[in-house]
Amino acid sequence: MINQKLKEAFQEYKEELTDLRRQLHSAPELSWEEYKTTDFVCSYLDELGITYRRTEPTGVIAEIKGGKPGKTVALRGDMDALSVEELNKDLPYTSIEEGKMHACGHDAHTAMLMVAAKALNEIKDELPGNVRLLFQPAEEVAQGAKALVDQRAVEGVDNVFGIHIWSQMPTHKVSCTPGPSFASADLFKVTFKGKGGHGAMPQDCIDTAIVASSFVMNVQSVVSRTIDPQQGAVLTVGKMVVGTRFNVIAENAVIEGTVRCFDPLVRDHIEAQLTHYAKNVAAVYGAVAQVEYTRGTQAVINDEESALLVQHVAAKAFGEDVIHHEKPTMGGEDFSFYLDEVPGSFALVGSGNPEKDTEWAHHHGKFNIDEDALSTGAELYAQYAWAFLNRN
Known part of the structure; x- marks a missing residue:
């Protein structure tokens, strides 16, 4: 040998x-x-x-x-x-x-x-x-x-x-x-579109800083509450770009992150749920969400x-x-x-x-x-x- x-x-x-x-x-x-x-x-x-x-x-x-x-x-x-x-x-x-x-x-x-x-x-x-x-x-x-x-x-x-x-x-x-x-390693990018305006007049705006923050907090439950705890999976938001100025309500927000897991069915599930969460969180606030999900390595x-x-x-x-x-x-x-x-x-x-x-x-x-x-x-x-x- x-x-x-x-x-x-x-x-x-x-x-x-x-x-x-x-x-x-x-x-x-x-x-x-x-x-x-x-x-x-x-x-x-x-x-x-x-x-x-x-x-x-x-x-x-x-x-x-x-x-x-x-x-x-x-x-x-x-x-x-x-x-x-x-x-x-x-x-x-x-x-x-x-x-x-x-x-x-x-x-x-x-x-x-x-x-x-x-x-x-x-x-x-x-x-x-x-x-x-x-x-x-x-x-x-x-x-x-x-x-x-x-x-x-x-x-x-x-x-x-x-x-x-x-x-x-x-x-x-x-x-x-x-x-x-x-693990498999995928990338995702979520773009929220709201309505910007003066920071003193929030009633006239759709604030994507709020939308994006809500999404980041809620999307973690995809792993913690929709996947078998014995299945390994990680969903990480690594980047968030929101707004342009301290007194301007943000019209756009872009979030980027990664998804890791071992099971192809879990992978499919997370991709679907991530899109579901993004669009529904946006809808709650009257915003619009666009999701790009890129599959990386198996x-x-x-x-x-x-x-x-x-x-x-x-x-x-x-x-x-x-x-x-x-x-x-x-x-x-x-x-x-x-x-x-x-x-x-x-x-x-x-x-x-x-x-x-x-x-x-x-x-x-x-x-x-x-x-x-x-x-x-x-x-x-x-x-x-x-x-x-x-x-x-």
């Missing part, structure tokens, strides 16, 4: 792996702007002699052809950074791009997949099948995976596997539980057979004590678009270490990883591919 040559390779490449991650971390690029990162990956693959093709406008799909016939397994690592100002100014590899940083670990994912490719390429003659490498752009805007699927990323693929570094778990721990892992549901294989591989490669069972998160992940096409699973690799100050939340300006986790992630990529292709 575990390839000893791979295990030895990751000990040898530990320093290179750290260096690759730091180079990526210092030069972050936002979603759909990963041109230099794409070039960086391609140059590395050129050195290894691994064939690849660039995807549009950014990203790379590479393939390691095994020396024996067999199936094809895909490994995915995302590449994009966030519009977050890095607060770790004392790091020797801090971001050189103002207002941009790798605040979610995608630099680690890319580096881990690069070195996993190197190790797998060295044993390609022994591989009974092929390994496809998906260096994916634009995960943070939930568009990159769908774009790669549209560009035939999983055509002919039998299984897909991805990893996310996770600061909420201790370093080296591995979690991959069958069933729900990440829920990430780990295939049972694949998830159990990840657990088995991790236990054999690193010891039984690395297995961790992290609860499903309401965070979103566009890895779900691959799982819509082929079976597979998505694992979390812990990188939280209080002694190294790496327990900050993802997307925070102080986010960083314990680089000891890099070898765990890189080897898990490779050993999973080896184990899947060698299954009877």
Whole structure:
């Protein structure tokens, strides 16, 4: 099940792996702007002699052809950074791009997949099948995976596997539980239209500040009073823009937020109820509501057979004590678009270490990883591919 040559390779490449991650971390690029990162990956693959093709406008799909016939397994690592100002100014590899940083670990994912490719390429003659490498752009805007699927990323693929570094778990721990892992992530925008006027003459107006406030307070009961309490769901209003001046009654109000859940039926229900609440709250005050509901990522549901294989591989490669069972998160992940096409699973690799100050939340300006986790992630990529292709 575990390839000893791979295990030895990751000990040898530990320093290179750290260096690759730091180079990526210092030069972050936002979603759909990963041109230099794409070039960086391609140059590395050129050195290894691994064939690849660039995807549009950014990203790379590479393939390691095994020396024996067999199936094809895909490994995915995302590449994009966030519009977050890095607060770790004392790091020797801090971001050189103002207002941009790798605040979610995608630099680690890319580096881990690069070195996993190197190790797998060295044993390609022994591989009974092929390994496809998906260096994916634009995960943070939930568009990159769908774009790669549209560009035939999983055509002919039998299984897909991805990893996310996770600061909420201790370093080296591995979690991959069958069933729900990440929630679906949708966006909504509600626009209320009332009647503006002088702040001293409310009797002549329809105040959308009142309408919007009422909606924000009441819409929470969609989750608390219309959904089974045992079903996970979150409805968050994150932005409200109302009015133009202190003494002018607001004619317009715009509210934006997000909906997270795991069950497709719950998702449908929330979308319908959100529209129902908006229009009826508006009607109470004589206003008009327009609702835009945009479906983002699907829920990430780990295939049972694949998830159990990840657990088995991790236990054999690193010891039984690395297995961790992290609860499903309401965070979103566009890895779900691959799982819509082929079976597979998505694992979390812990990188939280209080002694190294790496327990900050993802997307925070102080986010960083314990680089000891890099070898765990890189080897898990490779050993999973080896184990899947060698299954009877």
